Amino acid sequence: MVSTALRKTGGEDVEGGVGLTALLVAAARAIETHRLDSLAQDVYAEHFVRAAPACAGWPVRIGEVPDGDTNPLWGRFARYFGLRTRVLDDFLLSSVHSGGARQVVLLGAGLDSRAFRLDWPADCAIFELDREGVLAFKHRVLAGLAATPRATRVPVPTDLRGDWVTALTGAGFDPAVPSVWLAEGLLFYLPGAAETFLIETVDRLTTPGSALAFEVKLEPDLLEYRTSPLYVATNRQIGIDLLTLFDREPRPDSAGALAAMGWSTSVRTPFEFSREHGRGPLPEPNDALEGNRWVFATRPRT
Ligand SMILES: C[S@@+](CC[C@H](N)C(=O)[O-])C[C@H]1O[C@@H](n2cnc3c(N)ncnc32)[C@H](O)[C@@H]1O
Secondary structure, eight states: OOOOOOOOOOOOOOTSEEEEHHHHHHHHHHHHHHHHHSSSOOOTTTHHHEEEEEEOOOOOSSSGGGGGOOOOOIEEEIIHHHHHHHHHHHHHHHHHHTTTOOEEEETTTTTTOOOHHHHOOOTTTEEEEEEEHHHHHHHHHHHHHHOOOOOOSEEOOOOOOOHHHHHHTTTTTTSSSOEEEEEOGGGGGHHHHHHHHHHHHHHTTOOTTTTTEEEEOSSSSSGGGTTSSSHEEEEEEEEHHHHHOOOSSSSHHHHHHHHTTTTTEEEHHHHHOOOOOOOSSSOOOOOOTTTEEEEEEEEOOO
């Protein structure tokens, strides 16, 4: 078990500290939604941005950004989130429709509206884990829109640096039912021990055939990229200094750990998906995305 002596990473609500990163991703999804060649559609995203005073002046369409696609934050970085959303939408839907998962666990769900916008089987349950303030804001905005989830949606307020398993099982998660798990844009905010605990817990709570996708950053020293256009623009334009929010302890090798536990894993760069889809970020010099990897893992059926 991970220590419950929680390290503060900023305010507990959506408008402070790491919670604000959920709004950054929502703004990116809003921009992606309105692109003519959009990779993913999220009609709720712009409502989250508009409802948060901390986002006053943030764009929700690329046409609202004076330098458009050349803006490192609202151009390239936002497109990264659009691509990530699409790739992970596809992964979750295929794990449910072809893989047979009937529980979806969104770890660090933030303002992810997949429960409302994707085509789930009616007997599917979607568990959304995040901190209380983030989920309360999300609830307020979605309730104001009278949004209806397309499967059973179960918000689980918890801190993923502590004992979140009791909260998840207490909310109705059943380890005997096949599941698919997602940690999208989460692990680099957690201490290494919490990441290790999370991976071991997924192994412990899953049936054969269950699946997990997560995002990691492989750079040994994130500060080497502090002058990258992406980090500089995010800090200057909206005051989010990602490098102070990321945990900078040495990271565990979670893909390796899952492989050692018998899972099949594949580790992909986002750029591979940009090429597959014909749009999305490609490598550039001094690139804060260089070490990003998307890991897809399945627990074999035999
Ligand atoms: C970059 S956002 C990503 C949100 C969502 N997965 C997405 O891609 O839209 C990171 C999310 O992780 C959540 N998070 C970070 N540390 C957390 C913790 N210790 N416990 C629970 N949630 C946490 C934040 O509140 C935030 O919603």
